[in-house]
Amino acid sequence: xxxxxxxxxxxxxxxxxxxxxxxxxxxxxxxxxxxxxxxxxxxxxxxxxxxxxxxxxxxxxxxxxxxxxxxxxxxxxxxxxxxxxxxxxxxxxxxxxxxxxxxxxxxxxxxxxxxxxxxxxxxxxxxxxxxxxxxxxxxxxxxxxxxxxxxxxxxxxxxxxxxxxxxxxxxxxxxxxxxxxxxxxxxxxxxxxxxxxxxxxxxxxxxxxxxxxxxxxxxxxxx
Amino acid sequence: xxxxxxxxxxxxxxxxxxxxxxxxxxxxxxxxxxxxxxxxxxxxxxxxxxxxxxxxxxxxxxxxxxxxxxxxxxxxxxxxxxxxxxxxxxxxxxxxxxxxxxxxxxxxxxxxxxxxxxxxxxxxxxxxxxxxxxxxxxxxxxxxxxxxxxxxxxxxxxxxxxxxxxxxxxxxxxxxxxxxxxxxxxxxxxxxxxxxxxxxxxxxxxxxxxxxxxxxxxxxxxxxxxxxxxxxxxxxxxxxxxxxxxxxxxxxxxxxxxxxxxxxxxxxxxxxxxxxxxxxxxxxxxxxxxxxxxxxxxxxxxxxxxxxxxxxxxxxxxxxxxxxxxxxxxxxxxxxxxxxxxxxxxxxxxxxxxxxxxxxxxxxxxxxxxxxxxxxxxxxxxxxxxxxxxxxxxxxxxxxxxxxxxxxxxxxxxxxxxxxxxxxxxxxxxxxxxxxxxxxxxxxxxxxxxxxxxxxxxx
Numbered sequence: 001x002x003x004x005x006x007x008x009x010x011x012x013x014x015x016x017x018x019x020x021x022x023x024x025x026x027x028x029x030x031x032x033x034x035x036x037x038x039x040x041x042x043x044x045x046x047x048x049x050x051x052x053x054x055x056x057x058x059x060x061x062x063x064x065x066x067x068x069x070x071x072x073x074x075x076x077x078x079x080x081x082x083x084x085x086x087x088x089x090x091x092x093x094x095x096x097x098x099x100x101x102x103x104x105x106x107x108x109x110x111x112x113x114x115x116x117x118x119x120x121x122x123x124x125x126x127x128x129x130x131x132x133x134x135x136x137x138x139x140x141x142x143x144x145x146x147x148x149x150x151x152x153x154x155x156x157x158x159x160x161x162x163x164x165x166x167x168x169x170x171x172x173x174x175x176x177x178x179x180x181x182x183x184x185x186x187x188x189x190x191x192x193x194x195x196x197x198x199x200x201x202x203x204x205x206x207x208x209x210x211x212x213x214x215x216x217x218x219x220x221x222x223x
Numbered sequence: 224x225x226x227x228x229x230x231x232x233x234x235x236x237x238x239x240x241x242x243x244x245x246x247x248x249x250x251x252x253x254x255x256x257x258x259x260x261x262x263x264x265x266x267x268x269x270x271x272x273x274x275x276x277x278x279x280x281x282x283x284x285x286x287x288x289x290x291x292x293x294x295x296x297x298x299x300x301x302x303x304x305x306x307x308x309x310x311x312x313x314x315x316x317x318x319x320x321x322x323x324x325x326x327x328x329x330x331x332x333x334x335x336x337x338x339x340x341x342x343x344x345x346x347x348x349x350x351x352x353x354x355x356x357x358x359x360x361x362x363x364x365x366x367x368x369x370x371x372x373x374x375x376x377x378x379x380x381x382x383x384x385x386x387x388x389x390x391x392x393x394x395x396x397x398x399x400x401x402x403x404x405x406x407x408x409x410x411x412x413x414x415x416x417x418x419x420x421x422x423x424x425x426x427x428x429x430x431x432x433x434x435x436x437x438x439x440x441x442x443x444x445x446x447x448x449x450x451x452x453x454x455x456x457x458x459x460x461x462x463x464x465x466x467x468x469x470x471x472x473x474x475x476x477x478x479x480x481x482x483x484x485x486x487x488x489x490x491x492x493x494x495x496x497x498x499x500x501x502x503x504x505x506x507x508x509x510x511x512x513x514x515x516x517x518x519x520x521x522x523x524x525x526x527x528x529x530x531x532x533x534x535x536x537x538x539x540x541x542x543x544x545x546x547x548x549x550x551x552x553x554x555x556x557x558x559x560x561x562x563x564x565x566x567x568x569x570x571x572x573x574x575x576x577x578x579x580x581x582x583x584x585x586x587x588x589x590x591x592x593x594x595x596x597x598x599x600x601x602x603x604x605x606x607x608x609x610x611x612x613x614x615x616x617x618x619x620x621x622x623x624x625x626x627x628x629x630x631x632x633x634x635x636x637x638x639x640x641x642x643x644x645x646x647x648x649x650x651x652x653x654x655x656x657x658x659x660x661x662x663x664x665x666x667x668x669x670x671x672x673x674x675x676x677x678x679x680x681x682x
Contacts, residue, residue, distance in 0.1 A: 011485075011486075013490075013513065014482065014486055014489070017485070017486055017489040017493065020493055020503055021489075083481035083485070084478070104482070105484045105485040105488045105489065106485065106488075106489065107492050108489055108492050108493045108496070168497055169496045170497065171496075212496075215496070218496070218497075
């Protein structure tokens with residue numbers, strides 16, 4: 001599989017963290033630690049997503065985006081990753097055409113979700129989420145298992161969508177609760193357990209949805 | 224403007240009092256002169272009248288005229304001055320003649336006691352000189368009662384007084400106007416000074432008082448005031464700059480903390496949520512450990528800096544320069560070897576008065592920077608002399624545009640900081656040098672290397 005995501009980040013440890021996070025959801029990545037090199041790479045090669053640090057040696061993230069635009073390079077969508085809190089900087093990044101903006105320190109789960117979100121928006125032909133023979137279509141709200149429709153409650157649908165988006169990443173019961181029932185739901189996390197049980201039964205995913213000790217659930221599926 | 228009013232009123236009233244006193248004295252003197260002249264004239268006139276009466280009575284008597292005295296009096300009365308009246312009384316006290324009228328008859332009752340004397344008589348109709356004279360004729364003794372109006376003198380005095388008062392009032396008005404204008408001009412610099420002070424109080428520290436007459440008191444005050452304003456402005460500017468530097472420091476620190484924190488939080492979260500394979504798991508744990516240590520180092524340096532900023536005087540003790548150098552170098556021997564850099568410690572016998580821990584931290588920070596800048600095969604030299612401590616490398620050097628800033632906390636030559644560390648080292652070294660009364664000079668050229676020398680200038 002050729003690399004589809006370019007990571008421009010000069011701090012080795014953070015670059016590897018981003019790489020590991022994205023590999024979890026099945027992506028192949030390349031790391032570049034210098035702004036100028038990143039620019040050269042983007043001129044030669046095509047990627048689906050650029051994770052871009054603002055503070056880069058050689059050429060900073062903003063300069064890089066301006067240079068790409070000036071050179072007429074068809075750049076991939078950009079997810080800015082920066083420690084700068086300044087609203088001015090955020091606005092500048094988004095003005096330059098960045099898709100999204102994430103502040104350091106960040107949680108890998110969130111990075112995964114945002115990266116997936118951008119990728120889905122840009123791969124129109126591949127709008128659905130698929131894993132292990134199950135396909136979820138967010139627009140028609142249909143779920144197919146091996147081509148056969150499966151009846152899911154709205155909560156089960158949202159749970160499935162979360163698990164598919166964050167495949168191979170454990171999600172806490174609180175996160176799942178928030179996603180499926182909203183922030184102001186007052187019920188306990190046992191509700192999540194009940195609905196996950198039903199989802200496992202309906203999809204035959206007793207093995208695929210793993211219970212993670214002390215945390216929550218994880219969907220284990222190759223991309 | 225109270226002082227203004229006070230000076231104006233005080234000057235005006237003084238002028239008024241002096242003017243009034245002076246004119247009163249002059250007027251009084253003129254009046255008295257006038258009066259005595261008039262009285263003298265009265266005496267002379269009455270004398271002349273007495274003489275004409277005497278000769279008249281004697282003459283009429285020689286003509287054997289029985290009514291000699293009244294006739295002589297009637298004749299004399301025709302030549303009287305205006306305002307003069309008289310009466311003639313014979314030896315038996317019988318009134319022979321009088322031409323007093325209703326208004327003036329009262330004078331007769333208030334004649335002086337003795338002949339040849341006069342007195343002033345004040346009646347509702349006017350003031351008179353009352354005079355008694357003997358007219359000793361051949362026919363017998365008569366007594367002349369003479370009264371002369373003095374109204375002219377008094378009227379003159381009144382007129383003069385009125386004139387003087389009017390003049391005084393006019394003078395005071397003129398003086399007031401002149402004073403007002405003069406004082407206003409004199410007080411203008413004070414008012415402007417007050418305005419400048421107000422501007423400064425409202426936060427405009429660049430406000431200055433105009434110095435209109437530098438030689439007078441207000442001018443000198445304005446000069447002093449401006450000196451003070453200058454000092455205040457400079458002080459405020461310094462404080463503002465310090466405040467901004469502090470804010471920058473905190474912002475930089477927050478930013479600098481985020482890089483290691485991102486790794487620690489991120490890897491920990493990844494480990495918790497995902498089953499990483501053995502190799503990645505090890506790398507994640509390694510990253511957490513290394514970034515944790517980085518945070519710890521930064522914490523130590525910040526702690527040092529904070530303590531040094533507190534201005535606590537270091538404990539200066541006598542210590543051997545060579546030993547200190549060896550200890551500093553020892554910690555970096557391993558790293559230097561790994562990098563293929565040769566580390567030289569060149570110490571001449573010397574003893575320094577210093578805080579050993581701080582000086583060691585200084586030397587090690589300089590060494591650490593030198594090693595970071597060096598490439599394999601190059602040399603880092605650590606030198607100690609009685610007058611200085613020096614670290615020299617042959618590494619990449621500092622670009623000239625960065626040289627003025629490298630001592631600032633969190634400043635790194637490269638805008639991305641991850642490879643160079645947080646940029647606290649030189650800031651720390653500088654503080655330590657200053658606390659020892661030492662000077663830190665950085666001599667660097669790109670491509671030729673860097674030499675940092677700490678020169679002890681104190682005793």
